[in-house]
Amino acid sequence: MNEKDEVKRALVQAADAARFAPSIHNTQPWRWVVQGDRLELFGVAERQLHEQDPGGHMLLLSCGTALHHARVALDAEGWRHEVDRPAGEPLAVLRPVERIPVAPEATRHFQMLQVRRTDRRTVTDEQVPEDTLRHLVKVTEQNGARLHVLGRDQVLALAVAADRAQHAEDGDERIAAETAAWAGGDRPDGTGIPASVLPEEVPLTTVAERDFHTTGTLPAGDGHDAAATYAVLYGEGDEAEDWLRGGEALSRLWLAATEQAVSLLPLSGPVEIPFTRQTLRRMLGDVGFPYLAVRLGTLDPATSAPPKTPRLPAGQVIDVA
Numbered sequence: 385m386n387e388k389d390e391v392k393r394a395l396v397q398a399a400d401a402a403r404f405a406p407s408i409h410n411t412q413p414w415r416w417v418v419q420g421d422r423l424e425l426f427g428v429a430e431r432q433l434h435e436q437d438p439g440g441h442m443l444l445l446s447c448g449t450a451l452h453h454a455r456v457a458l459d460a461e462g463w464r465h466e467v468d469r470p471a472g473e474p475l476a477v478l479r480p481v482e483r484i485p486v487a488p489e490a491t492r493h494f495q496m497l498q499v500r501r502t503d504r505r506t507v508t509d510e511q512v513p514e515d516t517l518r519h520l521v522k523v524t525e526q527n528g529a530r531l532h533v534l535g536r537d538q539v540l541a542l543a544v545a546a547d548r549a550q551h552a553e554d555g556d557e558r559i560a561a562e563t564a565a566w567a568g569g570d571r572p573d574g575t576g577i578p579a580s581v582l583p584e585e586v587p588l589t590t591v592a593e594r595d596f597h598t599t600g601t602l603p604a605g606d607g608h609d610a611a612a613t614y615a616v617l618y619g620e621g622d623e624a625e626d627w628l629r630g631g632e633a634l635s636r637l638w639l640a641a642t643e644q645a646v647s648l649l650p651l652s653g654p655v656e657i658p659f660t661r662q663t664l665r666r667m668l669g670d671v672g673f674p675y676l677a678v679r680l681g682t683l684d685p686a687t688s689a690p691p692k693t694p695r696l697p698a699g700q701v702i703d704v705a
């Protein structure tokens with residue numbers, strides 16, 4: 385194979401691996417275009433949650449996780465690459481530069497990308513060890529964002545914020561209809577959240593998980609969140625590029641957590657509602673912009689992970705120009 389074909393193959397593979405990326409309500413709001421020796425990432429307005437996420441923040445975080453996933457795949461193939469994040473569309477452009485030896489951690493990250501998933505069951509009574517938390521904070525910092533671990537009082541403030549955000553979204557008919565279109569029921573088309581990964585009942589926890597108001601079939605366990613750690617992913621900016629970078633950091637953080645057998649559950653409601661987002665911002669001492677609240681915890685190794693959430697076929701998210 386000549387170098388040109390090799391690059392093209394690597395780019396298609398990277399875009400394909402990015403299909404594993406997490407996204408708000410599994411909307412997968414991205415499209416990749418392989419353009420010569422470049423891979424371009426675009427946001428897809430038809431798969432934006434226009435009611436719940438009018439500013440596109442969750443779309444950008446989701447596209448950021450896809451961008452990071454594509455980069456992990458290039459690393460695992462031994463391609464040193466450049467990334468450009470032009471302000472606007474495309475959101476990002478990846479360009480392989482040269483072949484380099486594959487680093488062992490690149491292979492591990494690539495494996496984690498296929499193992500990682502959202503687990504909405506309750507966590508165990510075992511806390512995430514301090515040194516693991518420190519590692520996760522460091523990894524986030526090295527990847528363009530920050531992670532603020534909440535103290536006890538702040539967890540209670542987050543619990544109130546999560547309730548208020550849920551209440552605000554439940555009270556908005558258009559948001560409720562939008563959620564119903566993406567969660568529960570049978571979804572053969574590879575988007576949205578199937579009943580198999582949603583709890584039978586929303587667990588009773590201090591900080592409530594998102595209630596999708598649909599019957600799930602996942603046994604959630606009889607635990608709670610007394611031993612969970614809550615944290616806020618945040619960054620220095622509030623522009624589109626900052627949210628995209630926030631998504632890249634989220635992906636890196638989530639893969640690192642998966643590697644350490646730590647479960648990460650995103651709680652985006654409090655960030656979506658401006659009033660509760662302000663509460664989160666105060667928790668950061670008004671110095672940064674909150675992107676996402678997350679629950680970190682340990683899972684019972686004796687129980688098996690929930691089923692995988694399906695994805696759109698490659699043909700619907702990748703164009704080869």
Ligand SMILES: Cc1cc2nc3c(=O)[nH]c(=O)nc-3n(C[C@H](O)[C@H](O)[C@H](O)COP(=O)(O)O)c2cc1C
Nearest residue numbers: 406407408409410445501502594650651652653693
């Ligand atoms: C930006 C973002 C926000 C999310 N917010 C929530 C949330 O509030 N509640 C929840 O249960 N899952 C949330 N998720 C998880 C997605 O629903 C999940 O990634 C998607 O359904 C795909 O499933 P998977 O992560 O198991 O591959 C969020 C994910 C992302 C990337």
